[in-house]
Amino acid sequence: MAISASMVKELREKTGAGMMDCKKALTETDGNMEEAVNYLREKGISKAAKKADRVAAEGLTYVTNEGNKAVIVEVNAETDFVAKNENFQNLVQKIAGYLLAKEPADVETALSGEIENGTTLEGYINDQIAKIGEKISLRRFEVVQKDDNAAFGAYLHMGGRIGVLTVLDGTTDEDVAKDIAMHVAAINPSYVSRDEVPAEETEREREVLKQQALNEGKPENIVEKMVEGRLNKFFEQICLLDQEFVKDSDQKVDKYVKSKGAAVKTFIRYEVGEGMEKREDNFAEEVMSQVKK
Numbered sequence: 001m002a003i004s005a006s007m008v009k010e011l012r013e014k015t016g017a018g019m020m021d022c023k024k025a026l027t028e029t030d031g032n033m034e035e036a037v038n039y040l041r042e043k044g045i046s047k048a049a050k051k052a053d054r055v056a057a058e059g060l061t062y063v064t065n066e067g068n069k070a071v072i073v074e075v076n077a078e079t080d081f082v083a084k085n086e087n088f089q090n091l092v093q094k095i096a097g098y099l100l101a102k103e104p105a106d107v108e109t110a111l112s113g114e115i116e117n118g119t120t121l122e123g124y125i126n127d128q129i130a131k132i133g134e135k136i137s138l139r140r141f142e143v144v145q146k147d148d149n150a151a152f153g154a155y156l157h158m159g160g161r162i163g164v165l166t167v168l169d170g171t172t173d174e175d176v177a178k179d180i181a182m183h184v185a186a187i188n189p190s191y192v193s194r195d196e197v198p199a200e201e202t203e204r205e206r207e208v209l210k211q212q213a214l215n216e217g218k219p220e221n222i223v224e225k226m227v228e229g230r231l232n233k234f235f236e237q238i239c240l241l242d243q244e245f246v247k248d249s250d251q252k253v254d255k256y257v258k259s260k261g262a263a264v265k266t267f268i269r270y271e272v273g274e275g276m277e278k279r280e281d282n283f284a285e286e287v288m289s290q291v292k293k
Contacts, residue, residue, distance in 0.1 A: 001031040015040050018122045020112055043127070057273035058083050059139070061163025062096045063154040070152045071100040072165040073141040074270045078134040083272075084159070088136070091128050092160075095121065095138060103143050110138060142268050150265065153177025157185045163270045171262035179247060180240075180257065184267050189240040192264050197239065205234050240264060 029035035059076035104110035153166035241254035
């Protein structure tokens with residue numbers, strides 16, 4: 001029986017399962033809606049769907065590389081407890097390996113791709129949700145390429161709460177690249193160099209600093225020099241190469257990297273749950289609500 005888009009849509013609305021899982025369920029049950037619902041329940045996918053509205057802002061980052069290709073990924077769960085679970089850690093590593101091998105364009109493409117034995121990544125994650133009992137989601141990833149005369153630096157802080165991937169040109173020394181990754185994890189710069197800072201961001205900061213100096217009663221004829229001096233401090237806060245190297249504060253990152261005959265090409269820094277609304281549990285209220293029932 002031909003499975004129409006409207007049938008897939010109806011099953012998704014009934015179960016909350018993913019499109020590919022719904023299509024597979026309908027195909028396996030020859031288009032029988034009721035049997036398809038049961039099929040998804042038996043596979044644990046409906047159980048996963050029930051957790052879809054929960055907040056998953058914990059989890060892990062992970063970095064891996066092979067040859068001239070590397071990937072950094074963030075996978076979320078609901079609690080830090082699950083993030084420390086060996087099964088969840090293995091799941092994150094398996095997803096990273098899949099992403100490195102397949103290089104999907106985005107999360108949606110990644111989820112619809114086959115990870116093993118005809119199972120999509122979405123289906124595989126749903127199976128793990130049924131086993132682990134928490135909402136799990138692939139939040140983001142990036143696959144990075146380098147040439148032969150370059151090095152990847154990988155660093156995971158606090159077991160993966162923060163993950164950093166760096167690429168250094170002009171060296172194949174991974175220890176140097178890792179030093180820069182550690183610095184990025186600790187200091188959290190926004191850009192590699194001043195050249196990357198958008199002109200409007202620099203101009204906005206310049207205007208703020210100018211107004212601050214005028215409000216302090218500084219003479220206008222020295223305000224411009226003061227602003228340029230303070231602007232250098234601004235760049236030191238946001239630009240990697242302008243920052244004091246975390247392992248040797250007597251030199252800037254730029255000087256350290258150049259002393260190794262290298263140049264920072266790029267960096268990616270993921271911090272678990274950054275920018276997400278985290279669930280705040282009130283266990284006292286939760287216990288009291290159970291007592292009152």
